[in-house]
Amino acid sequence: MARILSYRQALSEAFRQEMERDPTIIMLGEDIAGGKGAPGDQDAWGGDMGITKGLIGRFGEARVIDTPISESAFIGAAVGAATCGLRPVVELMFVDFMGVCFDQIFNQAAKFRYMFGGKARTPVVIRTQIGAGYRAAAQHSQCLYPLFTHIPGLKCVVPSTPYDAKGLFMTAVRDDDPVVFFEHKLLYDKAKGDVPEAPYTIPFGEAAIVRDGKDVTIVALARMVHFAQDVATDLAKEGIDVEIVDPRTISPLDEETILDSVAKTGRLVVVDEAYPRCGMAADIASLVAEHAFDDLKAPIRKVTPPHTPVPFAPELEDAFIPSRARIADAVRSVMRA
Amino acid sequence: MARILSYRQALSEAFRQEMERDPTIIMLGEDIAGGKGAPGDQDAWGGDMGITKGLIGRFGEARVIDTPISESAFIGAAVGAATCGLRPVVELMFVDFMGVCFDQIFNQAAKFRYMFGGKARTPVVIRTQIGAGYRAAAQHSQCLYPLFTHIPGLKCVVPSTPYDAKGLFMTAVRDDDPVVFFEHKLLYDKAKGDVPEAPYTIPFGEAAIVRDGKDVTIVALARMVHFAQDVATDLAKEGIDVEIVDPRTISPLDEETILDSVAKTGRLVVVDEAYPRCGMAADIASLVAEHAFDDLKAPIRKVTPPHTPVPFAPELEDAFIPSRARIADAVRSVMRA
Amino acid sequence: MTTGLQLSRDKLLEAYRRMATIRVFEETVHDLFESGALPGFVHLYAGEEASAVGVCSHLDDDDRIISTHRGHGHCIAKGCEVVGMMKELFGSSEGTCRGKGGSMHIADMGKGMMGANAIVGGGPPLACGAALAAKTLGTGKVAVAFTGDGGSNQGTTFESLNFAAIFKLPVVFVFENNGYAETTASSWSVACGDIVKRAPAFGMPGVQVDGFDFFAVHDAAAEAVQRARTGGGPTLIEVKLGRFFGHHEGDNQSYRGKGEVEALRRDHDCLHRFRKRVGDAKLLGGGELDAVDAEVKALVERAVAEARTAPRPAADQLLTDVYVSY
Amino acid sequence: MTTGLQLSRDKLLEAYRRMATIRVFEETVHDLFESGALPGFVHLYAGEEASAVGVCSHLDDDDRIISTHRGHGHCIAKGCEVVGMMKELFGSSEGTCRGKGGSMHIADMGKGMMGANAIVGGGPPLACGAALAAKTLGTGKVAVAFTGDGGSNQGTTFESLNFAAIFKLPVVFVFENNGYAETTASSWSVACGDIVKRAPAFGMPGVQVDGFDFFAVHDAAAEAVQRARTGGGPTLIEVKLGRFFGHHEGDNQSYRGKGEVEALRRDHDCLHRFRKRVGDAKLLGGGELDAVDAEVKALVERAVAEARTAPRPAADQLLTDVYVSY
């Protein structure tokens, strides 16, 4: 019988189950419990979005640690602790804040193993919120995962469903490398789906074929997977049979599944909510242009936001985010080519 | 008569001439003069690589400002000052250090104009060193310009010759938007060429066709332009006629020149020293796969380092950097296809 | 130096007007948000008015301030126009930032307001820059960085204190310690207890003031601003105060003490205190202050009415204002 | 607590051995670099030996330290093996980091040495992490962050001080103030003059010591390490010292005072001082120290000889060690 959870619930369950399993897992972040030092309730928030609610009650202050607003210090501390026997899961509240602490992520965590000749292990998970649509404007709405994907030594996970969120988190926390785990803020409540209660893992580097189809491949991540599904349903009525590939992890990237899909369909549309320049859409498009060129029957189409910051006004923000209409047009255009 | 300068000399001349022209230009950075507060010589270093030597003598302490090791503070100060009537040129000694100060660049400088509805102007230039080959290992050898190119609101300049370095710097400092100016540390002394003494500017968004050819287009940046030239000379002997396009600025990117070149040659090899994932090679390859697909006679080839940090040992570092041999092989492979 | 109680009647009335405007603006925004009329993240400044106004009463349009995510009060104190601000919160193309910034990025360079800033600790380096420009250009202008207690722990903030001190920049660092960063108590997160105790570590004078008292803030700021203007370098001011609302709209505030907010509103309302001080000193009469209240209420009501029907941004606005030229 | 002068003969000899090893190692590297045998950026620790050894003499392999770009001395003080280190500087696959790290990233996790770090301010957050792990796991271990005067101005460092204090982490922050960050004087860049004056701002005890005197460093570190081990939280130690060489190899040092380096070498050599102190106190004889010198010299010579001919990394090493699995 299906057990329907939201993305939020799936994540909360994953956190709890993993912390129960492994006492070396600790959580750190700003207000992940809430009320530290304050006269009122502890666990007042359970995180900015309530995703870590209840953990402090279960695991105590030594394992669920509220931090000051000092991202370099506490993310760096998580990284350092990871080299000393803990498996920290640290929250960077919004990925937009990476600019105050990126060094600890990309020059320290990512490079230890290589710089030290394979003699270090840094099992840290950095959880962070991504995405537009919250009317939170330029400094709270970015995706930015291409910046992390660029960096050798990091693994990047971008789940689109509750099932994937739970399974990929469990893999992330058991992984021995630094993992950045990107949660789309608009999926927490809106994405719902079947989630087994028992713990399970989903291997990194294995894309999901979200929909089988023979005419066009859409590669999409996070919220865009859902948009792509809506579009595919619509286009089926026009006789266009869309295959949807969700890479789920973008570093490592399951190149094979993408290339196989394009080999089958001969057409590729990459849909991504991150900025276009040096972004994921470009990354995947270039992969296919290099390795599946002879399979292509039409130009590759990228559907991304424009090269602009995220605007505040709702109508502008909605126009910024790749729309179902733009995705559908792109698919139609490669069918015509 | 040719006036041969090194990249270093061309830059130093550009700095001096521009500071003479415009009293609102100031320079900031760590040890850009040197000896601040110390008992010995002022201008002891003139910058880590000596590029800013002599400026403090000419323009004084009020305009040539040594800073403490507080990149967020002094780069942020340059950004703030840019909105208040100055044109600061600030040095981030190595681009690898961006992780301690990226917020001031990508969330502040880059976004002011947009967030404030067009009512801000932030004419700041951030100069920084890039590139491997100095035996400086993982934290001093990266390119990282794809991270900046990803961000709407920034302009990114990557000169490959002394002529371009001078002309593009002059454009950068007169530009009203935030510009990140990437100087390849291995070019300072090794790149030499004709540089007019009189000030001149090179427009942003105009690629240089470094070599005319009809068989294959190589797009390359910075040090890789020189490698590409060597390869082209060699391949000419094999009867392969290579065209080389140097975008010079990667944001804005001169898409037209690249697409026109591919329209002519039908073959594209992108050579880049930055990491491969979500990098410039992917960016340019995807541009062509989308907009010049029908012109392509062969798969696009990217020649980049592997997805690894930069190693220390000289033989490993040399293997990390795209070599002339690898570039030549890529060109031959697209000729065969 | 003129103390707050020596200010002219006009200046006192203007200070009250700005404080009252902030209060009414924020109470109104609170209601609008609850009713669903406003989108996004909104952080209200109600309760903290004496700080922004006490500081900004020493500044003119060419002095610069930089604010935080909790920026409405600093805007109004610095003279930003209320109707445009309300339109901005509604995302209208007639808003202060043409609808592109919203509450967390509201700015008005023309008024010397360099922006709310949604990055905690984003502001202090920028304020150093404004001060550096003033110093380099010899304008005699000063800059003020408003930061919270939470923001006082950000590395960018610490760096800026040291940076400003070694260059003797004309900048004032105002730390508005309202006791909380989101849910986290400042008494815990600031290791040395009081932010003001950090001043010696950065080689600058520091002072702690009662932020519910306009006059206390005014006088401390007078000294700091004058020090900055006359080449004496930076000052750290810790303003102790409290917010009347949650961290942002939607916050249930369960981390606060029982009755804490009620006590704040009852015993520590800066508007009441101001009324009492000027009344006791017979500087202004209750009637004139009531008139200001009415005027302010009407202004904010008009702002809402106009904002509700103000023009929306056209689709092509998405692509403009990224660069001056590209 | 045992003071330095109460240490056993063996311990004293070992301290001297490590200091002397650092000295000979660095003088040798200096010559190698000049002769062109070594590539890259190399920053030498000669002159500062008493700091690393004074601190690390309280630590065992499971205590962690994190270093800076100037890392050789901290490595040796922490017990890293000298032949492997020299091979690392030569980029051999038998180096401590298999030739992938080089001078600026030399590390030996097995010895509790978390790495030199080429990012100024990169280390203090990581040391907090090591301390957090020790605290969480209840191991009784401590962490030490070595940072320079220049690094003391980095935001990451300030944040770490506050972070360590509020969690009472078992960490010691050692600021090696050698007067310069590259060419820039610390008396200018540290606004409050002495780094130790920052301790109160971060709610922790601070002490300033003469870094040319092993015994002074030893005793200050003894107290700090004990405080950390027994749950008393962090300590800030400012060690005043000087470097015998330039910032990095190739530095002409024209920013330094006339005769400054000569005076340092003549009057402030920690090895001479050590010899005099133990001689005056009749703890060790000159002969045994001379024997150590000879032993150390032979060791470093052997290290160079082996490193020169040590195996080079195979081409496929470029691609390994990026991830544990991918």
Ligand SMILES: Cc1ncc(C[n+]2csc(CCOP(=O)(O)OP(=O)(O)O)c2C)c(N)n1
């Ligand atoms: C770099 C960064 N980290 C975290 C946040 C999330 N955040 C927004 S406001 C806030 C609390 C700020 O507290 P304080 O500085 O005391 O200001 P107050 O809200 O009390 O006015 C936090 C953690 C952020 N916006 N930026």
Ligand SMILES: Cc1ncc(C[n+]2csc(CCOP(=O)(O)OP(=O)(O)O)c2C)c(N)n1
């Ligand atoms: C974030 C960062 N900024 C700048 C540098 C360049 N740099 C390397 S060492 C150094 C000076 C460090 O001075 P200090 O901390 O006093 O250490 P010392 O060299 O004196 O031992 C600088 C500026 C760097 N490596 N990282």
Ligand SMILES: [Mg+2]
């Ligand atoms: Mg606060």
Ligand SMILES: [Mg+2]
């Ligand atoms: Mg130093």
